[in-house]
Amino acid sequence: MKPDxxxxxxxxxPSRLPRAVAYxxxxxxxxxxxxxxxxxxxxxxxxxxxxxxEVGEVSDEEVLAPxxxxxxxxxxxxxxxxxxxxxxxxxxxxxxxxxxxxxxxRTERLFAALDSAxxxxxxxxxxxxxxxxxxxxxxxxxxxxRRVPRFRTGVRTVLRRELARGVGGPGTVESEQHATLLIRxxxxxxxxxxxxxxTYQKFLDGIGTNHPDPNSAIGNGLYVKLxxxxxxxxxxxxxxxxxxxxxxxxxxxxSVKDRVRANERIVDANDVVTPEIRDRLxxxxxxxxxxxxxxxxxxxxxxGQVLTNALVLAAFWxxxxxxxxxxYDNSRHMVVLALLLGLVLVGAALNREFISxxxxxxxxxxxxxxxxxxxxxxxxxxxxxxxxxxxxxxxVYGGADALFVAFVGGVAAALSVRVIRRRTQLLVSxxxxxGAFMLADVVVGLRAGIAVAEVGLGGLTGGLNALVSAxxxxxxxxxxxxxxxxxxxxxxLELSDPSRPLLRRLxxxxxxxxxxxxxxxxxxxxxxxxxxxDGLLARVGCYYHDVGKLKKPQFFVENQSSGSNPHDKLKPDxxxxxxxxxxxxxxxxxxxxxxxxxxxxxxxEHHGTMEITYFLDRARARTSDPGIKLEEYxxxxxxxxxxxxxxxxxxxxxxxxxxxxxxxxxxKLRNAIDHIVQVRIAAGQLDEAPIxxxxxxxxxxxxxxxxxxxxxxxxxxxxxxxxxxxxxxxxSTA
Numbered sequence: 001m002k003p004d005x006x007x008x009x010x011x012x013x014p015s016r017l018p019r020a021v022a023y024x025x026x027x028x029x030x031x032x033x034x035x036x037x038x039x040x041x042x043x044x045x046x047x048x049x050x051x052x053x054e055v056g057e058v059s060d061e062e063v064l065a066p067x068x069x070x071x072x073x074x075x076x077x078x079x080x081x082x083x084x085x086x087x088x089x090x091x092x093x094x095x096x097x098x099x100x101x102x103x104x105x106r107t108e109r110l111f112a113a114l115d116s117a118x119x120x121x122x123x124x125x126x127x128x129x130x131x132x133x134x135x136x137x138x139x140x141x142x143x144x145x146r147r148v149p150r151f152r153t154g155v156r157t158v159l160r161r162e163l164a165r166g167v168g169g170p171g172t173v174e175s176e177q178h179a180t181l182l183i184r185x186x187x188x189x190x191x192x193x194x195x196x197x198x199t200y201q202k203f204l205d206g207i208g209t210n211h212p213d214p215n216s217a218i219g220n221g222l223y224v225k226l227x228x229x230x231x232x233x234x235x236x237x238x239x240x241x242x243x244x245x246x247x248x249x250x251x252x253x254x255s256v257k258d259r260v261r262a263n264e265r266i267v268d269a270n271d272v273v274t275p276e277i278r279d280r281l282x283x284x285x286x287x288x289x290x291x292x293x294x295x296x297x298x299x300x301x302x303x304g305q306v307l308t309n310a311l312v313l314a315a316f317w318x319x320x321x322x323x324x325x326x327x328y329d330n331s332r333h334m335v336v337l338a339l340l341l342g343l344v345l346v347g348a349a350l351n352r353e354f355i356s357x358x359x360x361x362x363x364x365x366x367x368x369x370x371x372x373x374x375x376x377x378x379x380x381x382x383x384x385x386x387x388x389x390x391x392x393x394x395x396v397y398g399g400a401d402a403l404f405v406a407f408v409g410g411v412a413a414a415l416s417v418r419v420i421r422r423r424t425q426l427l428v429s430x431x432x433x434x435g436a437f438m439l440a441d442v443v444v445g446l447r448a449g450i451a452v453a454e455v456g457l458g459g460l461t462g463g464l465n466a467l468v469s470a471x472x473x474x475x476x477x478x479x480x481x482x483x484x485x486x487x488x489x490x491x492x493l494e495l496s497d498p499s500r501p502l503l504r505r506l507x508x509x510x511x512x513x514x515x516x517x518x519x520x521x522x523x524x525x526x527x528x529x530x531x532x533x534d535g536l537l538a539r540v541g542c543y544y545h546d547v548g549k550l551k552k553p554q555f556f557v558e559n560q561s562s563g564s565n566p567h568d569k570l571k572p573d574x575x576x577x578x579x580x581x582x583x584x585x586x587x588x589x590x591x592x593x594x595x596x597x598x599x600x601x602x603x604x605e606h607h608g609t610m611e612i613t614y615f616l617d618r619a620r621a622r623t624s625d626p627g628i629k630l631e632e633y634x635x636x637x638x639x640x641x642x643x644x645x646x647x648x649x650x651x652x653x654x655x656x657x658x659x660x661x662x663x664x665x666x667x668k669l670r671n672a673i674d675h676i677v678q679v680r681i682a683a684g685q686l687d688e689a690p691i692x693x694x695x696x697x698x699x700x701x702x703x704x705x706x707x708x709x710x711x712x713x714x715x716x717x718x719x720x721x722x723x724x725x726x727x728x729x730x731x732s733t734a
Contacts, residue, residue: 026331030338031317035310037342039302041349042394050285053273054400055448063266063281071258071283076454082250089246090178092238093168093197095185099234100163106130107159107230111152114142132229138222147219150212155226157210162203169233170200183235197235204228260284286396309390313341316386320379327375336374336484340367341387348391359402360437360462362391365413366469369429373477374486377418384410401448405440409462412436413469426470430463437462487596492540495599502547502593512558513549516655517542519710523651524644527702531695533643541602542648544595548586548603552578572619576612576633583607583636605645606652607635608685639688646689647699650677654703666708673703 053059073081113126120139127134134142142148166183173181173194180191207227213219258280260266266280267273273281320328320337327333347363355361364387372380388410392403416429438459445455481488494500498507507514521542529535553559555566555578567575586603616633640646653676661668677700680686686696 027321027328027334028317030334031310031313034313034338034341034345035306038309038345038390038394039306041345042391042396043305050281050288052278052281052285055273055275055278057273059267059269059271059273059277062269063284065260065262065264065266065284067262067287069260069283069287070256071260071279072255072286073253073257076451077257078253078255082253085253086246086250087178089242089249090180090182090191091176092182092184092242092245093166093173093235094238095166095183096234096236097186099232099236100160103159103163103230103232104156107152107156110226110230111148111155115148115152117143119143127229130229132225134222134225137218138225141216141218141222147212151223151226154210154212154223155230158207158227159230162198162206163232163234165198166235167198167203167231167233168200168235172233172237173197173199173235174201184238200231200233203231258283312386312390312393316341316382319382324376324379327379330484332484333375333486336480337371337379337383339483340370340480341383343367344387345391348397352396356461357396358458358461359392359397359405360409360441360458361465362387362397362402362406362409363465363469364388364391364406364410365433365466366472368410368413369417369426369469369473370476370480372414372417373473373488373490374480374484377414380414381411384414401444405437405444405458405462408440409433409437409465413466426473430466430470433466433469434459434463437466485597487537487598489536491596492536495595496536496540496543502589502595503543505550506547510546510549510553510556510559512560513546513553513556516558517544517546520545520648520651520655523655523703523706524647526706527647527651527699528644530698530702531643531691533647537598538644538647541599541644542651544586544590544599545602545606545648545652546582546586547589548582548584550589551582551585555579556582567615572615572622573632576615576619579612579615580632580635601641602645602648604636605638605640605642606648607637608639608649608680608683609637610635610680610683610685639685641688643689643691643695646686646691649685650680650699651703653680654707658707664707666704669707670700670704673700673707 050063051059051061110126110130110132113129114123117123117126120136120143123139123142124134124136127139142151166185176194179194181194181197182189182191183197204224204227207223208214211220211223213223258276260280260283266284267277271277320334327337344363344367347366348361351357351361351363364384367387368380368384371383385407388403388407391397392406397403397406412433412435413429416432417426438456441450441455441458441462444450444458445452477488477490480486481491498504503514506517521539524538524542525535528538549556549559554564555575557565570578583604587600590600590603611630612633612635616628616630619628619633640649654673657672657676658664658669661672677696681696
């Protein structure tokens with residue numbers, strides 16, 4: 001119904017040309033600023049950008065090294081090499097000779113105590129003091145035949161011989177994985193095979209050569225207990241030194257795996273790109289970035305790179321100019337969009353500088369979530385694509401993989417917040433974006449043969465990006481909402497809270513108007529959702545569309561008690577002024593309570609410029625004077641400018657008309673709805689609303705469906721049991 005109007009950017013009349021130039025310059029100047037900022041953050045040395053084909057592809061051109069540069073190993077390569085190198089360090093063991101002397105001295109004290117014992121109990125006690133638990137049979141065995149000297153000789157001989165060789169503690173040597181050990185003894189070091197070292201088990205296996213009574217089971221048990229109780233290892237693992245040696249060796253890994261000389265051919269045209277060639281090309285890009293763009297005075301190269309950035313951004317600007325004219329016309333919106341794109345550029349540069357070059361950390365999801373909530377998902381997806389191309393093709397991120405991963409994560413962010421009514425839904429968005437990054441990394445890993453662990457790390461990095469982005473969105477949304485003067489669903493939901501002061505006043509001071517607003521809200525939300533408009537906006541707008549009636553609620557029929565109508569005592573022009581002024585007073589209340597412009601639009605537009613017919617007819621009936629001023633009996637307007645306010649205008653008339661129907665049969669409902677809609681169309685009230693005839697038919701169907709559920713047939717109860725009869729005032733007085 002709304003006619004096409006030529007936007008300023010299509011108006012080429014000579015008289016308006018200077019204004020049009022200034023209009024476009026302000027918007028495209030933002031693009032130029034972003035292109036320059038992109039170059040400043042991601043310069044390319046000398047204006048020459050290195051081609052970066054994938055492994056297995058055929059190179060389209062010859063690439064010669066413009067200068068000497070080093071090809072550095074990746075962090076994964078350095079880590080693998082360091083791990084391999086550190087694993088060559090054998091475990092270090094120290095031979096502690098004082099331990100042997102201490103064990104031999106302790107042996108002498110033990111046997112001196114046993115030799116002086118004269119009973120089994122005294123032998124048990126003596127052994128217990130040295131940590132050796134004997135049983136009565138073994139104690140009796142020691143007393144018989146004066147066996148202590150023989151056991152002293154055997155035990156002392158074995159301990160002196162074996163501990164001098166060096167014996168490891170129980171389970172220490174056996175648990176080592178390395179094939180050799182580094183033994184430090186008397187200031188000297190030697191590497192020996194692990195199998196040649198005496199373990200605790202070998203020590204026990206070799207004690208039989210000096211056994212004092214090998215044919216006695218009791219004597220054998222006693223002999224083993226004595227040796228085991230006195231034993232202490234003389235080969236002790238030096239874990240600290242082992243780790244230090246391994247760290248030192250790991251730190252010695254050279255980070256450079258290749259060096260390229262100036263004018264050396266890196267790849268020839270039509271050569272198949274190998275992993276080594278691609279590593280050289282990547283290293284050349286990194287070296288260009290380190291040296292800085294244009295450092296050799298190549299001005300044309302700098303201009304070329306800036307123009308490249310500008311052309312990528314131009315796709316987004318043209319999309320807005322040709323297909324999103326409302327956003328393009330609004331300078332605040334363009335500034336906010338440019339600022340969000342700039343924040344992504346800066347954030348990606350900071351991540352690269354201080355955290356990681358992983359494309360999963362490019363903060364595209366943050367900007368895309370905000371753009372979706374503030375503007376639309378379509379604009380956000382276009383922004384995600386442009387940002388992925390703009391950043392993913394820079395030297396530091398260069399390559400199809402970075403572009404692909406960044407784009408998938410950005411699109412997932414836009415889709416995940418397409419419809420969001422609760423802040424907790426952002427957690428679902430985090431899960432969706434994390435899954436998208438994980439899927440993108442799996443695809444890249446399958447194509448490039450990347451290890452599973454590295455793919456998983458990339459997905460987790462993307463999840464961290466999603467989590468941080470969602471948290472920043474919660475913080476930044478009110479700021480950008482205020483800057484753009486956009487009313488988001490979050491704000492609408494806050495405005496729909498019945499406890500808000502203005503709605504609380506409406507419910508208590510004008511309950512009839514409040515009930516009328518709730519009924520209209522149900523109608524409008526259903527109708528707007530049916531035609532693809534914003535149902536939530538329509539519902540909240542209906543809540544506030546008649547707040548101006550708070551000034552004089554008793555002058556509106558829905559708030560009047562039975563038989564009391566103050567208009568009966570007033571002249572028609574005075575009554576019409578009171579009815580008409582509720583629009584002005586509603587706008588004043590909206591300003592006082594800081595209602596958003598999109599909500600305040602419902603206050604005047606739901607009446608448009610319709611006539612206040614009831615009082616106009618009364619005025620005409622009282623006088624035959626043709627000089628009645630029609631503007632005194634007409635709402636000030638404007639006419640509805642959006643689908644939501646147009647639906648509200650229709651719902652206002654339909655809801656009032658249905659209230660006076662005696663028997664609201666489905667046919668009567670449809671006829672009343674058709675009549676109200678035709679009257680509004682005939683009066684030209686929908687001429688400026690972007691609504692089609694097809695949408696109007698769908699709206700009428702939704703009105704009939706909702707009202708049919710409210711005014712369905714009921715049992716005709718006798719008046720004595722609650723039947724209600726009311727004399728309805730003419731609906732037009734509202």
